Amino acid sequence: MLVTALxxxxxxxxxxxxxAMGLTLQYGIARIMNLAYGEMIISAAFLAYVIYTGYGINxxxxxxxxxxxxxxxxxxxxxxxxxxxxxxxxxxxSLEIDSILAxxxxxxVIQGVLLVTFGANFTSYNYLNVAVExxxxxxxxxxxxxxxxxxxxxxxxxxxxxxxxxxxxLRAVAVSPASAPLVGxxxxxxxxYAFAIGGGLAAAGGVVISMYQTFTATSGVVFTMKxxxxxxxxxxxxxxxxxxxxxxxxVVETFVATYVDPGLTLAATYGIFLAVLLWRPSGLFGRRAx
Amino acid sequence: xxxxxxxxxxxxxxxxxxxxxAVSFSIVRGExxxxxxxxxxxxxxxxxxxxxxxxPTGGTIALGEETxxxxxxxxxxxxxxxxxxQLVRGLPSLTVRENVVASLAFGRRKLWGEEADREALRRxxxxxxxxxxxxxxxxxxxIDQKRMELARAxxxxxxxxxxxxxxxxxxxxELRTGIDLILSLKERGxxxxxxxxxxxxxxxxxxxxxxxxxxxKIADAPTAQALADPHVVTAYLGDAHA
Amino acid sequence: xxxxxxxxxxxxxxxxxxxxxxxxxxxxxxxxLMIGMLGYVVLATAWALFSGPTRYVSLATVAxxxxxxxxxxVFSESIPYPLLLLVAAGIGLxxxxxxxxxxxxxxxxxFVIFTFGLAxxxxxxxxxxxxxxxxxxxxxxxxxxxxxxxxxxxxxLAAITFAIAWWIGxxxxxxxxxxxxxxxxxxxxxxxxxxxxxLALFGLSCTIITLVGAIQAPRWTYxxxxxxxxxxxxxxxxxxxxxxxxxxxxxxLLGAVPLFLMFEWLSANFPNHYSIFLGLIFIAIVFVLPRxxxxxxEERWTLWRRNEPVSGRTAxx
Numbered sequence: 001m002l003v004t005a006l007x008x009x010x011x012x013x014x015x016x017x018x019x020a021m022g023l024t025l026q027y028g029i030a031r032i033m034n035l036a037y038g039e040m041i042i043s044a045a046f047l048a049y050v051i052y053t054g055y056g057i058n059x060x061x062x063x064x065x066x067x068x069x070x071x072x073x074x075x076x077x078x079x080x081x082x083x084x085x086x087x088x089x090x091x092x093x094s095l096e097i098d099s100i101l102a103x104x105x106x107x108x109v110i111q112g113v114l115l116v117t118f119g120a121n122f123t124s125y126n127y128l129n130v131a132v133e134x135x136x137x138x139x140x141x142x143x144x145x146x147x148x149x150x151x152x153x154x155x156x157x158x159x160x161x162x163x164x165x166x167x168x169x170l171r172a173v174a175v176s177p178a179s180a181p182l183v184g185x186x187x188x189x190x191x192x193y194a195f196a197i198g199g200g201l202a203a204a205g206g207v208v209i210s211m212y213q214t215f216t217a218t219s220g221v222v223f224t225m226k227x228x229x230x231x232x233x234x235x236x237x238x239x240x241x242x243x244x245x246x247x248x249x250x251v252v253e254t255f256v257a258t259y260v261d262p263g264l265t266l267a268a269t270y271g272i273f274l275a276v277l278l279w280r281p282s283g284l285f286g287r288r289a290x
Numbered sequence: 291x292x293x294x295x296x297x298x299x300x301x302x303x304x305x306x307x308x309x310x311x312a313v314s315f316s317i318v319r320g321e322x323x324x325x326x327x328x329x330x331x332x333x334x335x336x337x338x339x340x341x342x343x344x345x346p347t348g349g350t351i352a353l354g355e356e357t358x359x360x361x362x363x364x365x366x367x368x369x370x371x372x373x374x375x376q377l378v379r380g381l382p383s384l385t386v387r388e389n390v391v392a393s394l395a396f397g398r399r400k401l402w403g404e405e406a407d408r409e410a411l412r413r414x415x416x417x418x419x420x421x422x423x424x425x426x427x428x429x430x431x432x433i434d435q436k437r438m439e440l441a442r443a444x445x446x447x448x449x450x451x452x453x454x455x456x457x458x459x460x461x462x463x464e465l466r467t468g469i470d471l472i473l474s475l476k477e478r479g480x481x482x483x484x485x486x487x488x489x490x491x492x493x494x495x496x497x498x499x500x501x502x503x504x505x506x507k508i509a510d511a512p513t514a515q516a517l518a519d520p521h522v523v524t525a526y527l528g529d530a531h532a
Numbered sequence: 533x534x535x536x537x538x539x540x541x542x543x544x545x546x547x548x549x550x551x552x553x554x555x556x557x558x559x560x561x562x563x564x565l566m567i568g569m570l571g572y573v574v575l576a577t578a579w580a581l582f583s584g585p586t587r588y589v590s591l592a593t594v595a596x597x598x599x600x601x602x603x604x605x606v607f608s609e610s611i612p613y614p615l616l617l618l619v620a621a622g623i624g625l626x627x628x629x630x631x632x633x634x635x636x637x638x639x640x641x642x643f644v645i646f647t648f649g650l651a652x653x654x655x656x657x658x659x660x661x662x663x664x665x666x667x668x669x670x671x672x673x674x675x676x677x678x679x680x681x682x683x684x685x686x687x688x689l690a691a692i693t694f695a696i697a698w699w700i701g702x703x704x705x706x707x708x709x710x711x712x713x714x715x716x717x718x719x720x721x722x723x724x725x726x727x728x729x730x731l732a733l734f735g736l737s738c739t740i741i742t743l744v745g746a747i748q749a750p751r752w753t754y755x756x757x758x759x760x761x762x763x764x765x766x767x768x769x770x771x772x773x774x775x776x777x778x779x780x781x782x783x784x785l786l787g788a789v790p791l792f793l794m795f796e797w798l799s800a801n802f803p804n805h806y807s808i809f810l811g812l813i814f815i816a817i818v819f820v821l822p823r824x825x826x827x828x829x830e831e832r833w834t835l836w837r838r839n840e841p842v843s844g845r846t847a848x849x
Contacts, residue, residue, distance in 0.1 A: 397723040
């Protein structure tokens with residue numbers, strides 16, 4: 001029981017970590033608070049569903065389509081919608097409000113398109129739904145694969161950000177957007193790529209979710225919320241923080257669902273969120289402000 | 291003579307930086323005290339802790355017998371501490387009169403309506419701004435904004451008035467007016483703690499000076515004596531001149 | 533009071549009285565339409581009461597609306613009707629105070645995020661309660677209230693809301709809000725308890741929103757969490773208040789009436805593509821305002837303050 005709960009907690013947490021890393025890049029580097037993030041995740045889930053059931057391409061291989069599609073979508077959205085908002089913003093607060101409201105609109109657009117295309121039903125598909133024995137307990141292979149994928153993509157991103165010059169530039173923008181240009185970093189370009197990578201990660205997360213969960217056109221909001229909570233817990237712009245906070249949240253949720261009541265997981269999530277906001281507003285792993 | 295303000299071991303750390311380090315001094319009722327020191331020595335931080343804008347990392351601040359350190363700024367304001375800001379902070383969407391009414395309505399007086407308007411005009415007269423009462427606060431000149439801020443602080447009927455570089459940036463004529471204004475407040479017996487760089491003003495109005503350097507108190511003496519203190523000279527001018 | 537104020541009050545009373553006769557003139561469809569429109573007028577005005585001056589953008593409208601509707605659904609058989617509204621208002625106020633105490637000290641963006649998720653949280657909690665405690669999901673509301681009755685109640689609530697908003701504009705708390713809106717640091721140093729003022733306004737605004745939900749609930753006959761907590765309501769309220777101008781008394785009204793009619797038309801003619809249009813219109817609004825929504829609110833606010841200097845009080849003297 002305990003091992004099962006822990007394992008499914010890690011699977012869920014790995015997924016949260018994966019999607020939260022994308023959001024932390026978008027908010028931390030591109031400075032866009034993207035309320036339509038969950039809809040980008042769900043779109044990718046539907047895309048994976050279509051290419052698996054329609055074309056028989058398995059979702060892992062399908063990542064070669066979905067991730068670039070997510071990246072391209074993020075790239076275009078940033079260029080068309082966000083860049084004008086960034087360009088005209090007087091200060092951080094006005095950009096935050098504008099981007100929240102614009103992406104709130106985008107949320108309804110994407111959701112509307114999904115509803116028209118796929119309807120409001122719960123959707124899922126069967127892929128690798130076989131039991132694998134691990135640590136004396138049975139786990140579905142697709143869940144295990146989801147965890148492996150989340151950790152692989154997350155690890156790759158971490159290496160990209162910490163080991164390459166390009167990643168260092170992105171992190172520099174996250175820490176100090178005002179002084180990054182002084183060392184020759186193109187902040188606009190960095191922001192655009194960060195937003196696009198965020199889109200790619202959302203897509204990867206959506207595929208992973210679609211492999212072991214049912215989803216509907218309207219379930220994006222919950223993912224946005226959870227990703228936001230993980231981002232704030234982990235400290236905005238902090239990739240390792242997002243990874244750790246995601247795993248913690250997944251495990252806590254699974255334990256609440258297993259030992260308390262499945263209907264109260266969101267309440268537990270919110271409890272954690274409020275506690276973090278009130279006691280460590282800069283995140284569990286962030287630098288303490290002031 | 292009784293102590294109005296007693297500061298004991300006041301400390302403020304920002305991360306690894308200690309901005310104010312175990313500073314202690316006290317102010318007797320009716321005194322005008324200058325808080326001096328080079329830029330970055332922690333003067334404004336001390337002022338911000340007295341007004342409650344920042345909460346101290348260590349030490350205590352007492353107003354009369356009562357400890358006020360750690361209270362919210364609005365609670366401290368209601369106990370009789372009023373202040374002006376280093377960078378003047380008017381309320382731009384309000385008129386000059388309303389700026390002063392804000393302090394009358396929510397401060398210790400709790401005045402409202404016609405009574406508050408009359409009192410606001412009286413306060414504006416004190417600082418020579420009655421003629422501009424119905425102007426928008428953002429249309430005032432720099433010196434007038436400073437006057438308005440002072441009127442707002444005085445409208446709170448403070449026991450202790452904190453002035454943060456209130457005379458900075460004024461031309462010689464305005465400076466003369468400003469110094470006279472502070473002297474008139476002194477005559478009325480208002481206790482004032484002022485952070486200031488203008489030496490003429492300090493000599494003219496301060497009974498005593500507390501000098502800080504790098505977060506520590508380095509002198510606390512009657513004005514002439516404090517300004518002549520070798521430590522103070524070193525702090526301001528560097529070792530070569532000591 | 534001067535002549536202008538008396539005239540404005542008389543005009544206001546006459547308008548309300550005239551609106552009270554509308555059900556006798558228009559047919560059943562007209563009453564339904566008026567209920568919807570009046571509902572949004574009150575929602576947008578109540579939203580602006582708090583979010584206009586404080587600039588805390590709340591996305592939680594439907595959380596409170598749903599709490600009101602659900603309270604009526606749950607207690608419709610055990611509590612007599614007028615008392616039912618009081619209970620709903622009390623619950624709404626209670627939730628608002630808890631949420632406000634927890635979040636109003638935080639930076640604005642955290643408040644937005646929290647309110648964004650609040651509706652979903654409450655929806656899930658209600659679902660959990662219904663499934664685990666009551667054993668059913670979905671409830672029928674059988675209350676002997678006619679559509680006209682609902683309309684008149686909403687009209688009364690609208691009148692009260694406008695009266696409160698007008699009173700706040702000329703009261704001490706109104707000045708406190710303007711000081712807070714200008715500079716929070718100066719506000720606290722003037723002795724204003726800014727968290728207290730924000731909390732009071734948030735509580736008031738949310739209580740009114742809760743009442744809108746409670747009053748409209750009997751229209752539905754059948755209620756379940758996904759109906760009562762439909763996020764579109766938060767979204768529409770926000771657009772209406774912003775577009776009409778959250779800074780002045782009649783702004784939300786001016787936004788609510790045309791937008792409501794437009795959305796009615798859209799949902800009747802394009803039921804499937806409705807939310808796509810909704811989203812596109814909203815994005816367009818954000819882009820049309822040249823220097824952003826926040827600047828728009830602030831500029832209009834300042835402009836309004838300057839054109840009509842210092843409320844009616846000066847003019848009265």
